[in-house]
Amino acid sequence: MESNKNFVVGIFDDEDVLIHAVESVREKGLHIHEVYSPFPVHGLDEALGYKRSRLPIAAFMFGITGTILALFTQTWMLGYDWPMDIGGKNHASLPPFIPVTFEFTVLLSAFGMVITFLIVSNMKPYSWPRQFDLRSTDDKHVMAVDLATNKMSKDEIGRLLKENGASEVNEKNF
Amino acid sequence: MQVTSAIREPLVTGGKTVRDVSEDISRQVEGKPTNLWWMAFGVSVVLLLYGAYCFWMLLWNGVGVWGLNKTVGWAWDITNFVWWVGIGHAGTLISAILLLFRQRWRMSINRAAEAMTIFAVICAASFPLAHMGRLWIGPIWSLPLPNTFGSLWVNFNSPLLWDVFAISTYFSVSLVFWYMGLIPDFAVIRDRAVRMGDKTRAMIYNALSFGWQGGAKTWMRYESVALILAGLSTPLVLSVHTIVSMDFATSVIPGWHTTIFPPYFVAGAIFSGFAMVLTLLLITRKVFKLEDYITIYHIELMNIIIIITGSIVGVAYITEFFIAWYGQVPAEQYAFINRATGPYWWAYWSMMTCNVISPQLFWFKKIRTNLVATFIITIIVNIGMWFERFVIIVTSLHRDYLPSSWSMFHPTKYDIGQYIFTFGLFFTAFLLFAKFFPVINMAEVKSIVKATSEKKKY
DSSP states (O other): OOSSOEEEEEEESOHHHHHHHHHHHHHTTOOOOEEEOSSOOTTHHHHTTOOOOOHHHHHHHHHHHHHHHHHHHHHIIIIIISOOOSTTOOSSOSGGGHHHHHHHHHHHHHHHHHHHHHHHTTOOTTOOOOOSOGGGGTTOEEEEEEGGGOSSOHHHHHHHHHHTTOSEEEEEEO | OOOOOSSSOOSBOSOOOHHHHHHHHHHHHHSOOOHHHHHHHHHHHHHHHHHHHHHHHHHHHOGGGSSOOSSOOSSHHHHHHHHHHHHHHHHHIIIIIHHHTTOGGGGGTHHHHHHHHHHHHHHHHHHHHHHTSOTTTHHHHTSSOOOTTSSOOOOTTOHHHHHHHHHHHHHHHHHHHHHHHHHHHHHHHHHHHHHHTOHHHHHHHHHHTTTOOOBHHHHHHHHHHHHHHHHHHHHHHHHHHHHHHHHHHTSOOTTTOOTTHHHHHHHHHHHHHHHHHHHHHHHHHHHTTOTTTSOHHHHHHHHHHHHHHHHHHHHHHHHHHHHHHHHTOHHHHHHHHHHHHSTTHHHHHHHHIIIIIGGGGGGSHHHHTOHHHHHHHHHHHHHHHHHHHHIIIIIHHHSOSOGGGOOOOOOOHHHHHHHHHHHHHHHHHHHHHHHHSOSSOHHHHHHHHHHHBOOOOO
């Protein structure tokens, strides 16, 4: 973890106030490190200017891998590696392979996507997160502003956050 | 921006604030278990131990300890398997299908319903595993691994193998979906533990929450993952019971060989699943004092789903009879007449009464908003759904093509014991869940508190 990082932390009570605050402080040229909320706030990602997540693409890629792998494996096992004559039926026909193919697609897609999510979000069972304010999982929305990436002074940022509806402004050093 | 509807009922009552949600739900996890919890847990563990003894006797002596005979080769084991899998379906329906339909009322019930799904699927899986007899090799033989005699593979044309894939995928995807929902709530308990100075609890719940922070970017990704998991789980849940029904429908046994089975089984599964969710939630809301989160409105909506699915099941029963007559196949006609008037008539008419007639009482608003009536009817529905599977399985088998081999099925104490085993397992797991995990999805409920709770007094 980086040392000597100084943050100004603004606490917001209401999600609607928060979204307006995020929009207006960004217009003033403030760079927000991140906003932490107890629940997903719709519209916050657009207000912060985040691009849409590419996880759906990852899910699709994992899914299609599952489809191809399952179809190939079943056809290879029953059609090529050990063909069995059961009542003169085809060794490998598509319809009975669909259920397993479907299940395997879902399995790979779901697991692949969730594991990708954990990796890109840097979530591990043994890591302790850098917490700006413990109330951010309870009922407060916490806006963290990194002093190093902003030209404004600590007091200016504090005043700006207060003007935009922050109920408290604190400082946090790591 | 959320809009409060003037005509809809509030989803959370009691003027709760976001803070109250954390407080009310986390308190159960942080406090000591009540005496009532210990009593229920004690009973469940006793059932589990007795069941484990019966399971052990089965493994030691073989499947012969069950009451199966050469005519009725499938009975309670597969009945219980289908029954438990069906119960599991409501959890996924609530968490996935209702998410896609943006039904906000699912938010305070989805956690417990999904937990029920997971435990029910474990209980279900124990039956085929037990029926394979040799537990140490059975599961391995059902996987596509080359065996020791050469590269003879599993038969991908068999619905029983599809079941292996369907059930294991369903279990693992439901588990992931449920766990994803739990992650932010574990972080709530972690942060409360840090503030209370409880280091051990903070450590445990931090590990469980994967170090969740709740940044806007993470929430954005999280929501996208939840939506796709819901999109994947929706066809998955429909496929699972479809495949279970194909265990029967792809055979040539009169009474099983019907094309109506997949939709009929899925409707039946949702029907029994909602009944079980209600049975559990009515107890949970009382014991944990969650009346403001799981309101009469929630119960009423679930009861409406019970009327709909119960009626679909009723129509399916009648359709089966009609098609048996209309199809003009004597064996098929006999199978159905035997069901209703043969030696198992009592099972058939129990099924009809419990599944078709009893849920129709929910047309009365007084009954579907009455807790005692709901509790009783939901239990009756689950008894009826057990009989449905028993009727389909045993009555179709017990009088086969050769009258000299006709027979009846009599369960032994080990059949009953195996069923008791799953009840013990289910309730033990559910009680542990209710004690150590937050029973209501706090993050989701917090997001609707502002818009849909009763008007706060300013």
